[in-house]
Amino acid sequence: MRTTTPILENDFVKLAPLTLRNYHLLLPIASQEKLVQYSPSDIGSAEALKKYVEQAMEKERNFSAMPFIIYDKKCSIYAGSTQFMNIDYKNKVLEIGSTWVGREFHGTGLNGQVKLLMLHYVFHEMLFEKVEFKIDERNVRSRKAVEKLGAKLEGILRKNVYLLDGFKRNTCCYGILKEEWNG
Numbered sequence: 001m002r003t004t005t006p007i008l009e010n011d012f013v014k015l016a017p018l019t020l021r022n023y024h025l026l027l028p029i030a031s032q033e034k035l036v037q038y039s040p041s042d043i044g045s046a047e048a049l050k051k052y053v054e055q056a057m058e059k060e061r062n063f064s065a066m067p068f069i070i071y072d073k074k075c076s077i078y079a080g081s082t083q084f085m086n087i088d089y090k091n092k093v094l095e096i097g098s099t100w101v102g103r104e105f106h107g108t109g110l111n112g113q114v115k116l117l118m119l120h121y122v123f124h125e126m127l128f129e130k131v132e133f134k135i136d137e138r139n140v141r142s143r144k145a146v147e148k149l150g151a152k153l154e155g156i157l158r159k160n161v162y163l164l165d166g167f168k169r170n171t172c173c174y175g176i177l178k179e180e181w182n183g
Contacts, residue, residue, distance in 0.1 A: 005066040008121055012074055012113040017060075018067040018081055023053040025078040026069065029102035036100050038136035038169070040161050043100070056083060056098070063087065070101060072110055079105045082114055084122070092129040094122060099142075106141070115149055119176065120183050129178045136163075137170040151176045 005017040016022070029035070030043040042048040059065035066084040071077070080101030087094040096118050101111055122128045133146045137156060147153075151174035159168045 003126075005060060005068065006121065006125075008068075008117045009073070010113060010117055012072070013079075013110060013117065014071040014073055015068040015082070015114065015117060016071065018053055018056060018069040018083075020050070020053060020057070022069055023049060026081060029078070029080055030100075032103055035103070037165075038139040038142070038163070039098070039100070040163055041098060042164055059085070063089070067098075070110070070114055072105060072108075079110060082118070084118065086132075092127070093132065094126075094128060094130075095132040095134060096122075097134055111145060112149070115146070116183060119149065119181060123178050123181050123183070131176045133174040135172045135174065137172050143172060143174075146174050149176065150180055150182065152180075 007017070008015040024046075027046055027049060030049045031045070033044075036043060041052055043052050053067070056065055056067035060067060064085070064087050066087070068082050070079045070081060072079040080099070082099040083097060085095045085097050096115065099111065099114070105111070119131060122131050131151075133151055135142045135146065154173045154175050157171040157173060160171050161169050163169055
């Protein structure tokens with residue numbers, strides 16, 4: 001089952017396909033200093049954000065990603081972006097990642113609502129069997145957030161990804177199996 005990026009929503013958040021027609025709505029958020037300090041992605045300028053979206057859309061055309069723009073329905077404002085990535089249709093496994101929201105949305109519960117929508121779609125609509133998350137070992141906030149959702153730490157890849165500042169991070173690999181999901 002290969003599909004295009006869907007629209008997912010609940011009372012709190014709407015996830016719509018991220019495209020070259022709507023990415024400009026994220027420019028004020030993407031330009032926040034060190035917003036993605038734990039990520040290898042560059043989104044800090046208009047040109048970098050456009051390239052980021054073009055790369056995500058290329059992966060979407062190859063059926064290996066579904067990029068989303070995040071809209072906070074309570075605040076009536078665009079908040080960030082997230083993706084289904086590394087989609088493996090044969091093995092029914094994908095990664096939820098490349099998630100970033102503006103600092104003003106940190107601690108509001110928005111990211112949790114985003115993840116719940118995505119997990120529900122993966123397990124109940126796509127009928128996948130596992131979701132993975134890959135997080136910089138130092139990003140304690142994100143690690144605790146996925147643990148709260150029920151993700152289990154499966155291992156740590158040591159010094160496997162260079163970040164924009166040249167630091168080579170350790171990546172914590174988390175997973176949720178369909179049978180562990182309560183949603």
